[in-house]
Amino acid sequence: MTRKTILGLLVPLLVVVHFFLHVGFGIERAAPDLLTLALLLAARETGMGSGGAMGFFFGLLEDAFSVLAFGASTLAMTVVGILGARTRELFVGDSLLFFFVYLGSGKLLRDMIHWVVAGEVVREPFLNVVLIDGGIAAIYLASVGLLLALFLGDSRALR
Amino acid sequence: MASYTDPPEEGRGRRDLTVALAFLVLAALVLYLPPGTQSQVAAALRSTVLQPFLMTQGALAQARLRAEGALRLQAQLDSLASIVASQSSLVAENQHLRGLLDLQARAPGSFLPANLIRPGTAGSRSMFLLDVGSDQGVQAGDPVLMRNGRIALVGKIREVSRGAAIGLDWSHPDFRASAMTADGEVFGMVEPRPGDFLGGERLLLNAIPYYERLDSGTLITTSGLGGVFPRGIPIGEVLELHQEEGNWRSEYLLRPMVETGSATHVLVVRADASIQRLLELFEGGGVAGSPEVDSTGGRDG
Numbered sequence: 001m002t003r004k005t006i007l008g009l010l011v012p013l014l015v016v017v018h019f020f021l022h023v024g025f026g027i028e029r030a031a032p033d034l035l036t037l038a039l040l041l042a043a044r045e046t047g048m049g050s051g052g053a054m055g056f057f058f059g060l061l062e063d064a065f066s067v068l069a070f071g072a073s074t075l076a077m078t079v080v081g082i083l084g085a086r087t088r089e090l091f092v093g094d095s096l097l098f099f100f101v102y103l104g105s106g107k108l109l110r111d112m113i114h115w116v117v118a119g120e121v122v123r124e125p126f127l128n129v130v131l132i133d134g135g136i137a138a139i140y141l142a143s144v145g146l147l148l149a150l151f152l153g154d155s156r157a158l159r
Numbered sequence: 160m161a162s163y164t165d166p167p168e169e170g171r172g173r174r175d176l177t178v179a180l181a182f183l184v185l186a187a188l189v190l191y192l193p194p195g196t197q198s199q200v201a202a203a204l205r206s207t208v209l210q211p212f213l214m215t216q217g218a219l220a221q222a223r224l225r226a227e228g229a230l231r232l233q234a235q236l237d238s239l240a241s242i243v244a245s246q247s248s249l250v251a252e253n254q255h256l257r258g259l260l261d262l263q264a265r266a267p268g269s270f271l272p273a274n275l276i277r278p279g280t281a282g283s284r285s286m287f288l289l290d291v292g293s294d295q296g297v298q299a300g301d302p303v304l305m306r307n308g309r310i311a312l313v314g315k316i317r318e319v320s321r322g323a324a325i326g327l328d329w330s331h332p333d334f335r336a337s338a339m340t341a342d343g344e345v346f347g348m349v350e351p352r353p354g355d356f357l358g359g360e361r362l363l364l365n366a367i368p369y370y371e372r373l374d375s376g377t378l379i380t381t382s383g384l385g386g387v388f389p390r391g392i393p394i395g396e397v398l399e400l401h402q403e404e405g406n407w408r409s410e411y412l413l414r415p416m417v418e419t420g421s422a423t424h425v426l427v428v429r430a431d432a433s434i435q436r437l438l439e440l441f442e443g444g445g446v447a448g449s450p451e452v453d454s455t456g457g458r459d460g
Binding site: 021022028060069071078082 | 180
């Protein structure tokens with residue numbers, strides 16, 4: 001199977017699983033942010049336009065459950081989608097370490113933008129939200145991505 | 160002859176950049192859409208692509224409810240029956256005393272059971288969805304309660320659509336409730352206090368006069384002042400003295416009666432009966448003959 005086919009199947013699957021875990025089963029932070037993972041994986045394969053479009057729609061889906069900071073996820077995911085696509089042109093890395101750092105920083109960036117944009121009403125201390133919770137979530141997401149890459153074997157489909 | 164058009168790669172890159180910038184602008188615009196439009200977009204998404212996920216959580220909540228042991232339910236029914244039996248004389252007594260004091264009859268509130276769905280997505284903290292809406296008479300501002308040993312306050316409704324409602328629980332930074340001790344002696348204001356760690360949120364009872372001392376474990380309920388929440392709904396229990404300001408007032412930390420994450424099956428206090436009652440009063444309607452179906456939904460003092 002080609003890299004595009006694998007991602008074409010994996011990305012929608014991750015999106016569906018993300019919403020089943022978070023919304024369907026009501027698991028909050030115990031479940032990884034598979035939506036951002038899907039975006040980061042897809043963005044490396046597409047151009048900036050498609051990355052931005054995907055980020056926009058993914059973010060909008062997440063914002064459907066956000067009364068107080070509507071649009072924050074949309075903007076954060078759009079920026080991450082665009083920058084994720086841009087990294088392909090800036091960094092040519094296919095090592096597992098690069099892949100881990102790419103996923104982790106993408107998630108951290110997403111949380112940081114969300115924190116900045118969300119507004120004062122819902123904004124909690126930066127240290128708690130971005131550095132501690134965000135850091136843990138970033139490592140969690142990157143680990144899940146790494147496991148997925150290892151599971152898919154030598155195909156290098158995700159990197 | 161050399162072409163003056165852009166090479167295909169360059170042209171594609173420029174187009175890509177334009178599309179990316181267009182989506183970036185669009186994303187920024189979404190952030191500044193009027194709240195009404197934002198709600199409409201969110202509701203449209205929830206009722207279409209996200210509907211299967213919401214239905215899954217609704218079905219799971221129903222299954223959990225059905226799995227609740229019949230013996231436990233029977234025990235609760237027995238307890239309720241004994242409480243009702245022991246308090247039946249109080250209704251007549253209360254009616255008599257109110258008559259003596261020339262007090263208005265309490266407006267009856269009605270409870271509507273609902274399933275609470277909590278999306279675990281980013282930015283949805285303090286928010287919950289209910290599977291009841293304007294079709295069932297739910298209105299924005301209606302209090303949401305939960306039985307956790309005793310009935311206690313979860314939060315209130317913020318937006319209502321047909322068949323669904325969105326609410327905010329007590330952990331939301333804007334939550335405020337006028338409160339009092341259960342004996343009605345001390346009054347104050349309750350607000351959330353962020354915890355040092357996730358799930359460690361507590362409530363803060365402030366504006367308590369310095370000379371009033373509250374013991375640990377004292378039950379704090381809504382006071383009904385301000386008309387947002389009906390009087391007498393338990394909010395939490397006093398944990399400890401948090402802070403004293405000068406020699407004139409103090410603040411107490413409360414342990415909430417309801418941990419927001421544990422709420423799945425709730426009761427919405429519909430305001431319709433009370434509003435009908437107020438309209439009657441404004442129109443100069445008499446108070447006599449109003450049903451004395453007293454409940455925590457009563458909104459007068």
